Amino acid sequence: MSERAAVGSVASEPVIEVDDLVVTFRGRRGGGTARALDGVNLAVGRGEIVALVGESGCGKTTLARSILGLERPASGEVRFQGEPLGYGGRALKAYRRRVQLVLQDPTGSLNPRQTVYEAVAEGPRVHRMADESGRVVKALSQAGIRPPERFFLRYPHELSGGQRQRVVIAGALALNPEVIVADEPVSSLDASVRGEILALLLQLREELELTLLVVTHDLGLAWNIADRLVVMYLGRVVEDGTTEQVLNNPQHPYTKALLSVVPEMEQVESIVLTGETPDCARIPTGCRFHPRCPAYASGEAEAAGIAADCRSRELPILGATGGHRAACWLVPAGDAPIPR
Amino acid sequence: MRRASTVTTPRKLSPYAIARTRRKKSLQRFAQAFFGQPAGVIGLVILSVFVLLAVSAPLLFDREMLDITKTLGNESLEPPNGDFWLGTDENGRSILAVLVWGARASLVVGLAASLISMVLGTLIGIGSGHYTGLAGSALQRLTDWFLVIPFIPLVVVLAAVLGQRGLGTIVLVLGVTSWPGTARLVRAQTLSVEGRPYLERAKVLGDSDWQQMTKHVLPNVMPLVIANTTLTVAIVILSETTLAFLGLGDPFLDSWGTMLDKATGAGAASTGAWWYLLPPGICVILVVLAFTLIGRTLEVVLNPRLGSE
């Protein structure tokens, strides 16, 4: 296990780097700008599986979309193998041959009027790659659709949910990408099918040396396949470390709460947070988590003498690298982020 | 993992063979669904009769029979009899002959103008739905602009501006004025397709705007467009009738609309010459009904929400 983590450690060679990324959206009814991402640093090493975890509205999907070049940052940058991402048509097209996306809902991500063959062949066609049908056959069998030929003429509605997701994955694999960004790849699938798809992702990493960035709200998924876990809250990374570090020894009160409500974790008393993630157009002052923070509410922060910091002192932004880190005033200075 | 395959697939498949097989299969499915709907079949039968009449007009009645100079010998406004099954008009022409030849003009105008309206409406609709920036809003304003202008005055002005009133002018005028409805519909459908994850997937696969619109949006709006166009044909035929009735048509063209116009002019209503007024009126109603029936059926059969799973 530890050697596995070493394979995927950031130290190897970052494929994707995100540097102080800020993405804003115009607020609804002119309600100012919403900062969906408010300074995010991230580095994903070659062959690494990184899980981005958080509730809806935490910015994890925006981060994934920014990495694919689907959102333009207001400031900061995304780098792929050291090169900043270009946003021109040609540069993006070339980039997306190497970085692909798998979406949550396989039913929605397949055009209902395209057959399996056409859905998988679309990428190679767009990029004018040679040997289209050979690529399709190979991608389908890599994704576990065997024998591929029997599925060529099927329409998405003739497939099961698991098969559809495999076809979507094959569509990405047909381009021989180096990185796959998967947004909730199994959350709309049946529980018994979920394990098979996750096993497929692990297997693809082994066989094709793929780098995977998985966006999810599911800590169990992270435990199943991820080398590293990045927890996000309201546009910022709040905790970052190897999966074992973060899940066995969570530092941030938000991570602790998320972990405690996983139904399997019955030995832990569940900490159900009140309320929901606030609107990112109205970010609380100080630590953005303090209005919902159980440690702040219980007086733990007061006892540690940092309650005033929680309320009003802006936390430094976590850096992209450097072991297990958490953005919380309660976390001892030794583990605290290096101010930038 | 695998369900029993219902399709036996040949070993080697070229992409073209796949596309062909797929097209054949979906065509069969479509035909099956369409012929399962009685309304559509009735519409198709009525339309076929009229198309057949229009196509075989030269075989049924000599063109000369429409020439007023050649029909001076006949009595004018003669009631139906053995020689003239539907009687004669004020110039002594056989109404049946004029009616059959009029089917040609009305159908040609209806189909040609609808085609123009379909192409314009689809292009502008998809464009205004796909492009989010300035171009999109400009196209949308254009649609709105054409939509709010009262139809008849616009047609009157256009007809006047375009000068000589030939068949082409009428087709152009009707085509250019009847697309905004289609465009609005297409835009709405485009917006809903744009929101689907498969468009996001296409973007990430590297599709250009043009590829996204032609490969993903167009096939998904096309059924609606086709259904809508058949309904447009009905409206355009009615509009042509209206124009001709108002005297804005081509006076030398014998369409059902001009027949109605001339019938009123000749005082058919006051003299009780029902055989002059009723036949073109009934024909217009029947053809419009046929297109509407077909259009509604196509809507049901092709609509992705009502049709295929």
Next chain:
Amino acid sequence: MSDVAALELRDVHVTYRTREGPVPAVRGVDLSVFAGEVVGVAGESGCGKSTIVSTILRLFPASATVTGEVLLDGENVLTMRWGRMRAVRWGVASVVFQGALHSLNPIQRIGTQLVEPIFLHDKLATDNSAATKVRTLLEQVGLPARHADAYPHQLSGGQKQRVMIALALACDPQVLICDEPTTALDVMVQAQILELLIGIARERSMAMLLISHDLSVLGTSCDRVAVMYAGRIIEHGPARAVFDWPEHPYTRALSSAFPTIGDAASRYAPSGLPGDPPFPGDLPSGCPFHPRCPSALPVCPTVDVKLLPAGPGRTAACVLVDQSVPTR
């Protein structure tokens, strides 16, 4: 607990007529829920769990043929007159559906929507008493009473689901049926809603039927749980026991689908079943689970196993249960 179950299903079969022939969605289900009890039904898409919900309030489409008995407090729902049926809906049993985010009327205030069922079922209600009731209901589901004046779009997903629960409680039903009440909600909100539902059921000593695809949720919050596969209950028993020591191989697969975090055995080893849930119209022979079963025996394709006793208060439909000596 009284002798008569608040909700009892006796040998319920539901078959849909389709163009491709009859599709048996539910194939003989027996289940009872007593007052003050929370019973879970787990299963994947197409297993028939949502069809069961539709039989309880007779919400099934005309293309469905339903046989067996559905008893609400001893009264058979399937043979009820329509007038009585309308009174039973909401008054005796009500449902919290999963599509909460879209089942509220967007142009009516929350209060107006809550008042409607109150007036419908209580002819003696006055404007005042109804308004009081709305306030109490909202507070019970953890919403401030001022939300009665809000429109649905002003509420978050979790708050809307709370309103849906209040709506279901509006006529003080004895039976509450929750069909995937937390799907499509955030993890933290899911936990909040589940806590709320269980709390309300206990407090009012209602009978609650909780339907979910997630066995782990049911295993930790219900009293009893029934696991469905291909239209039948294949395992039934005390929730904790079924979840922790499953007898049926399918239940075992479901319970390990979501790993225990911290358990080294599941690290880099996601567990799942090969294949997909079967289509109800085209079920495999014998035990319908055998093509996917990791421990299938040669007899499995031929034997259609009924539920067999499998320990105290437990049953499971698997030939392996028959062979094992009932221990524990």
